[in-house]
Amino acid sequence: MFVAVVGLNHKTSPLHVRERLAFPTPARVAAALTAVCGRPGVLEAAILSTCNRTELYACLADESCAELDAFLHHTYGNREGLDAHLYHKMGDEAAHHLMRVAAGLDSMILGEGQVLGQVRAAMQMAEEAGTAGRVISALFRHALAAGKRVRAETQIGRGAVSVSAAAVELAREIFGHLSGRSALIVGAGETGELTVRLLAEQGVSSIIVANRTLCRAHALANSLGGSAVNFDGLEDAMASADIVVSSTAATHAVIHKDQVQRVMRRRHQRPIFIIDIAVPRDVEPDVGRLENVFLYDIDDLQAMVQRSLSGREKEAARAEAIVREELEEFVAWRRGMAVGPVLSNLQRRLEEIRQAELAKVERRLAHLSPKDRELLDLLTKGIVKRILKEPIRQLKARADDEEGEQYLRAVRHLFALDGMREELQCENGPDSEPDAMECTESPLPISCPPRNGREACT
Amino acid sequence: MIGAADCLFGIAYTIYFLASIAYGANLFAKGTDWSLAAWALAVAGWLAHTGALALLGLGKHHAPFTTFFESVSFMSWSVVLAYLLVDRRGKAPALGAFALPLAFLTIFVASTQPSYGADPLVTRDHSLKIHIAMSLLGYGSLALAFCAAVAYLVQERRLKRKRLGLLSRLISLDEADNLANSLAAVGFALLTLGLITGFIFAYRDWRGLWALDPKVVTSLAGWAVYAAYLYAHNVKGWRGRKTMFLLVVGFCVVVAGFVGVNVAGVGRHVYRPGAFGGDGL
Numbered sequence: 166m167f168v169a170v171v172g173l174n175h176k177t178s179p180l181h182v183r184e185r186l187a188f189p190t191p192a193r194v195a196a197a198l199t200a201v202c203g204r205p206g207v208l209e210a211a212i213l214s215t216c217n218r219t220e221l222y223a224c225l226a227d228e229s230c231a232e233l234d235a236f237l238h239h240t241y242g243n244r245e246g247l248d249a250h251l252y253h254k255m256g257d258e259a260a261h262h263l264m265r266v267a268a269g270l271d272s273m274i275l276g277e278g279q280v281l282g283q284v285r286a287a288m289q290m291a292e293e294a295g296t297a298g299r300v301i302s303a304l305f306r307h308a309l310a311a312g313k314r315v316r317a318e319t320q321i322g323r324g325a326v327s328v329s330a331a332a333v334e335l336a337r338e339i340f341g342h343l344s345g346r347s348a349l350i351v352g353a354g355e356t357g358e359l360t361v362r363l364l365a366e367q368g369v370s371s372i373i374v375a376n377r378t379l380c381r382a383h384a385l386a387n388s389l390g391g392s393a394v395n396f397d398g399l400e401d402a403m404a405s406a407d408i409v410v411s412s413t414a415a416t417h418a419v420i421h422k423d424q425v426q427r428v429m430r431r432r433h434q435r436p437i438f439i440i441d442i443a444v445p446r447d448v449e450p451d452v453g454r455l456e457n458v459f460l461y462d463i464d465d466l467q468a469m470v471q472r473s474l475s476g477r478e479k480e481a482a483r484a485e486a487i488v489r490e491e492l493e494e495f496v497a498w499r500r501g502m503a504v505g506p507v508l509s510n511l512q513r514r515l516e517e518i519r520q521a522e523l524a525k526v527e528r529r530l531a532h533l534s535p536k537d538r539e540l541l542d543l544l545t546k547g548i549v550k551r552i553l554k555e556p557i558r559q560l561k562a563r564a565d566d567e568e569g570e571q572y573l574r575a576v577r578h579l580f581a582l583d584g585m586r587e588e589l590q591c592e593n594g595p596d597s598e599p600d601a602m603e604c605t606e607s608p609l610p611i612s613c614p615p616r617n618g619r620e621a622c623t
Numbered sequence: 624m625i626g627a628a629d630c631l632f633g634i635a636y637t638i639y640f641l642a643s644i645a646y647g648a649n650l651f652a653k654g655t656d657w658s659l660a661a662w663a664l665a666v667a668g669w670l671a672h673t674g675a676l677a678l679l680g681l682g683k684h685h686a687p688f689t690t691f692f693e694s695v696s697f698m699s700w701s702v703v704l705a706y707l708l709v710d711r712r713g714k715a716p717a718l719g720a721f722a723l724p725l726a727f728l729t730i731f732v733a734s735t736q737p738s739y740g741a742d743p744l745v746t747r748d749h750s751l752k753i754h755i756a757m758s759l760l761g762y763g764s765l766a767l768a769f770c771a772a773v774a775y776l777v778q779e780r781r782l783k784r785k786r787l788g789l790l791s792r793l794i795s796l797d798e799a800d801n802l803a804n805s806l807a808a809v810g811f812a813l814l815t816l817g818l819i820t821g822f823i824f825a826y827r828d829w830r831g832l833w834a835l836d837p838k839v840v841t842s843l844a845g846w847a848v849y850a851a852y853l854y855a856h857n858v859k860g861w862r863g864r865k866t867m868f869l870l871v872v873g874f875c876v877v878v879a880g881f882v883g884v885n886v887a888g889v890g891r892h893v894y895r896p897g898a899f900g901g902d903g904l
Contacts, residue, residue, distance in 0.1 A: 320654060338782060341795035434863035436796055457863035459782050469787060 166208070166300055166499075170259040171233040171251055172220030175273050178250035186241050188214040191290055197240065198294040204232040209301040211291035213266070215283045217273050222263060224300040228255060260304055260495050264488045267312030269321060276321030276477045276484070281312040303498055311491035318487060321480040324473020329360035331469040332440045332461070333367055336408050339438050339459060344368030349406035351375045351399065351420070352413025353385050356442045360410050361389060373402045377413070400424060404431040409439045411447040420448040425455055442466070497565035500573075504564045507573050508557055510582040515549045628678035631671050632696070638668030639703070639727040646720035650792055658792075662713030665723055669703045676700060686752050691885050691894040694759060695733035699726040701763025705809075709767070709802055717794035718802065721770035736886075750827075754820035758842075761813030762877060765849070768806035769874035772867040775799035779864055803870055804856055811849045814877075818842060829891070838892035841880025848873035 173183065188194045194212050201210045201221065209224035221233055230253050237251065238244045254262050262271070267284045269276040288305035291297035297305070316322050325331035333343075340346055348369045350361045353376055361372060372391030375398065376382035382393035394402050396419070403409060403425070413419055420439070429437070434457045441448040441462045453460035523545060530538065560576065563569030577583050645661035676687040676697065688694040706722040709715065771794075778793045794802075821842075825833045833839065852869040855861040884890045 323653075335782070335787075337795060338778070338787075338793075339796045341798045433859065433861045434865070435860075436863060453783075456865070461785070465785055468785075472788065 166503075167225045167228050168222070168256055168259045168300060168304060168499075169225050169230050169233065170220050170222050170254045170262055171230050171237060172213075172218060173247075173250045173252065174218035174220070174271065177252060182246070182250050183217070183219060186219045186237065186247070187216075188212055188219065194287075194290045195294045197236075198291060198296040201233070201236045202296045204236060206232050209291075209298040210296045211287050211301050211305065213263075213284060213287040215280060218266070218271075220263075220266070222259065222301060222304065224298065230255070257492065257496055257499075260307070261488070261492050263304060263308040264311040264491055264495075265485075267308040268315040268484050268488050269312070270315075270481060270484055270488065274326050275474065275481060276323075277326070278316060278322045281309070281316065284312065285309055299502070300499075304495065307491055307495040307498070310494075311488050314487050314491065315484040319480045319483045321477050321484050324469075324476055326470055326473055326477075328356060328442060328463065328466045328470060329363045331466040331473075332360050332410070332442075333363050334469070335440075335459070335461060335466075336364065336367075336438055339436055340407060342368065345370055346407045347371035347373070347405060348408040348410060349373045349375060349402045350385070350389075350391075351409065351411040351447065352377075352415070352443065353381050354412025354414065354443060357410045357412030358385065358389070360440065360442070364408060364410075365389065369408065373406065375399050375402055377415075400428055403428045403437070407436075407438065409437065410442065411439065412442045413447050415443070415447060416445060418447060418449045420452065422449050422451045422455070425452045425458060429455060429457060440466070500566070500570055501564045503570070503573060504560055507576060507582060508560060511557075511576060511580055512553065514580050514582060515553060519545050519549050628675045628682055631675035631678060635668050635672035635675055636727070636730055638664055638671060639699075639723055639730070642668055642719070643724040643727050646716055646723050649716050650720040650790060653791065658716035658719075659713050661716060661719060661723075662710070665703060665719060666707060668723075669700070669707060672696075672700045672703065686756065688755055688759060689894075691736060692733050694755070694894070695729050698759045698762045698766070699730050701760045702726045702729075702766045705764045705767040705806060706770075709806065715794060715798070715802070717774055717792060718767070718770055718799075721774055722767055725766060725770060748824070750820055750824050754817055754824055757813050757820060758817035761810045761817055762881065764806050764810030764813060765874050765877060768803045768810055768870050771799045771803035771806060772870035772874075775803065775867045776864065776871075779867075800862060800867075803867065804853075807849060807852060807870055807873075808857075811846070811853060814842070814846055814849065818846060833891070836892065837887075837890040838880050838884045839890075841876055841883070845873050845877035845880065848876060 173186065175183070188197055194214060197212055198210050201207055201212075201223065206226040206229070207223050208226055211222045213220045213222065221237065223233055225232075234248075234251070234253075238247060241247045263284070265271045267281055269278060269280055272280055284305065288297060288302070288309070291301060291305075325334045336343055336346075343364060344367075346364075346369045348361055348364050348371070350357050350372065353374070361369075365372060372386070372389050374382045374386040374389065374391055374393045375396060376385070376393070377396055379393060379395040382395065386393035399420070403420075409420075411420060420441075425437075425439075436457045436459065439448055439452065439458060439460045441460065444463060446462055448460060448462075450460075450462075452458055523542070530541070533541065556576070560569065560572055563572060642661050642664035645657045645664055649657035649661055679687045679693070683689075688697045702722055703726050706719060710718060774794050775796055777790070778796055778799060781787065781790060781793065782796070821839070825839075848869055852866060852873060855869070856866050880892075884892050885894060
């Protein structure tokens with residue numbers, strides 16, 4: 166068994182490459198999984214496709230990613246354009262990579278949480294497509310565990326990492342929950358609109374759009390589900406709004422101190438949160454000095470974003486440590502899983518030898534009574550069992566460390582166990598020849614995939 | 624029984640200290656959430672305190688506020704009670720970070736003061752008992768309203784000065800405002816009841832210009848501040864920093880009346896034999 170990942174992400178490839186290799190719908194993923202598992206040597210597979218990455222995880226019969234590459238080349242359409250962007254990782258390195266991805270350590274925005282859900286979805290899609298067997302399932306389970314632990318035990322996902330998220334975070338500090346609050350958006354700037362949409366997602370119910378030209382205000386208000394006013398109605402709108410988001414393209418201030426002073430009197434000093442994300446600024450800086458007015462401009466919000474990003478970087482070391490712990494768990498599982506079949510093959514090999522040796526002396530023992538023959542049989546079995554007792558104990562005891570892995574390899578070579586797998590595990594396959602060859606390389610109990618070629622290596 | 628009461632009181636006092644640390648850690652820490660542990664400690668401390676007060680009352684056969692120290696202890700108990708009533712699920716740890724240290728510190732300061740027993744009249748007269756109980760429970764509620772107001776002012780400064788790195792678990796302005804308002808309303812009602820029962824007692828038993836007793840004067844002044852706050856907030860709809868200052872001022876006036884007269888030893892509200900019934904002034 167060899168775990169491998171071939172893929173590309175936002176660091177290795179530009180958008181136009183990523184979009185050509187994306188699998189945006191579950192149906193596309195399922196079709197791709199079926200296709201990739203139909204290739205020789207691919208035993209299990211899962212695809213993680215997000216806007217920042219496309220990664221093909223597979224459990225392979227041998228240590229070559231050629232089939233995965235070939236599949237990706239085929240999907241992409243040509244070879245030359247793609248190879249420069251692809252990365253290949255094998256074995257524990259591939260597992261480590263998936264865990265880092267799930268923990269948000271490989272994301273464009275460090276510690277972002279969405280990718281964890283996408284990893285889970287990738288696993289579910291592979292399970293539904295029937296291409297996730299023991300190895301891929303275990304790999305993804307461990308990666309999800311790593312991601313969850315990182316989110317729970319570190320602060321890596323904390324703090325706003327965009328200007329609009331920072332605005333929402335501040336609004337929460339002023340108003341607590343945002344349901345039932347009202348927001349006023351001044352001007353029709355893009356960040357402003359984004360911020361108001363984010364506020365609406367958090368429960369802000371009433372939205373007013375104020376614009377110099379009423380016509381554009383109406384257009385935006387319709388798309389946000391709010392009402393529209395022109396600048397004449399600005400003061401009235403401010404008197405009733407809790408949160409004001411200003412992002413006009415005006416070259417001078419739109420909201421003045423005396424105006425806000427009047428508004429505050431009308432509001433009976435009820436706190437107001439003004440977010441000025443326009444450059445040049447829309448709100449006179451002096452407005453921020455008024456009591457119960459909380460004025461934040463783009464620099465303030467960006468400083469918040471910067472602070473949470475550097476906070477996340479500090480947390481990354483702790484997150485990496487958690488990922489390493491989970492990786493060790495996975496490696497221990499993988500090693501433990503390798504022991505069982507070697508032991509049974511070893512026992513089987515010695516049993517074969519015993520029987521072959523007994524068969525050799527069969528004639529010369531013809532004079533023995535059935536009882537004596539039975540005794541002889543028991544005696545030889547006892548010897549084999551006694552010989553195997555200590556090695557088996559040692560192999561089991563060291564199943565999850567590196568030394569154990571070396572022992573296992575040695576036993577496989579010394580007793581020529583790899584050659585056995587053919588007859589052992591592929592005997593039930595109707596036409597086992599080609600697959601049997603693929604199986605031979607694997608130290609794991611990989612039964613030969615059935616003929617449709619998409620069954621996982623369970 | 625008094626020994627058991629003292630023992631339980633010591634336990635309550637220790638737990639309040641631990642809860643204060645847990646709440647403080649929770650407020651300043653960025654990582655682990657200590658709020659539920661702190662809340663559980665507050666509940667445990669309050670239960671021990673309740674037990675101590677009950678044993679004290681049963682042991683001495685009188686209400687557990689006949690000395691200055693007992694009264695302060697009873698007021699602390701009512702602060703924690705008010706906190707646990709407004710935060711029944713441990714969801715407002717920021718308030719606890721003000722309430723529990725306040726409860727702990729008032730007991731601590733009171734324990735350093737010489738504690739005189741009150742006029743024996745306190746242990747006999749029921750209207751007087753009701754007057755004291757109402758007033759002390761009212762102080763508890765007002766103390767917590769003061770905590771919420773301080774939390775509001777701290778949060779307001781933090782947001783205004785844009786120093787957002789620290790105290791990220793502080794209560795939001797609106798929540799602090801709502802809590803302060805409800806607590807002030809309850810405290811005001813209790814204070815009013817305390818004043819009325821006090822007037823009935825004074826009218827019946829005191830002669831002379833009892834309305835000029837320093838405690839009566841400060842209580843009436845405090846009552847007026849709270850009345851002004853409730854009028855501005857709930858009738859006129861005023862909000863913001865200044866309304867919070869009213870709560871801070873109101874509480875300071877009430878505390879000045881309660882502590883001041885005892886420290887200065889003036890008037891009839893001093894915990895000493897003969898003070899209540901005497902015709903002093």
